[in-house]
Amino acid sequence: MGANDRELIAVMRRYFAAKAELKALKAKLEAARQAEGGVIDAFYDPRRNLNHAVDLQRSHRLKGEMVSLMQRAEAWGRVELASDRAETRAGEDEPSGRLFNAPFGA
Numbered sequence: 001m002g003a004n005d006r007e008l009i010a011v012m013r014r015y016f017a018a019k020a021e022l023k024a025l026k027a028k029l030e031a032a033r034q035a036e037g038g039v040i041d042a043f044y045d046p047r048r049n050l051n052h053a054v055d056l057q058r059s060h061r062l063k064g065e066m067v068s069l070m071q072r073a074e075a076w077g078r079v080e081l082a083s084d085r086a087e088t089r090a091g092e093d094e095p096s097g098r099l100f101n102a103p104f105g106a
Contacts, residue, residue: 008076015069022062029055 029052033043046053046060 004076004080008073011069011072011076015066015073018062018066018069022059022066025055025059025062029059 029044032052033040036043038049042048043052044056046056049056
């Protein structure tokens with residue numbers, strides 16, 4: 001396993017850790033909203049809901065981190081895909097020993 005593979009694994013581990021944390025945080029916030037009977041728009045606005053502003057801001061940061069991590073993983077995938085395509089093309093350029101343009105039966 002190369003360094004790029006280890007980096008991708010680290011990125012994806014962090015992505016799934018952030019995803020799990022966000023899911024738990026969203027469940028906590030929604031339970032609090034329902035318990036308080038709050039209006040959705042007002043409850044999820046950290047400027048209007050100072051009691052839960054820290055958790056709301058944390059959820060926004062986690063979402064942003066997840067987007068950033070997925071972009072890194074996608075970039076890594078594009079590089080790997082381009083590398084694989086270049087290797088495939090290089091292999092196709094090698095002579096195969098067959099005569100493709102030879103007349104039938106020649």
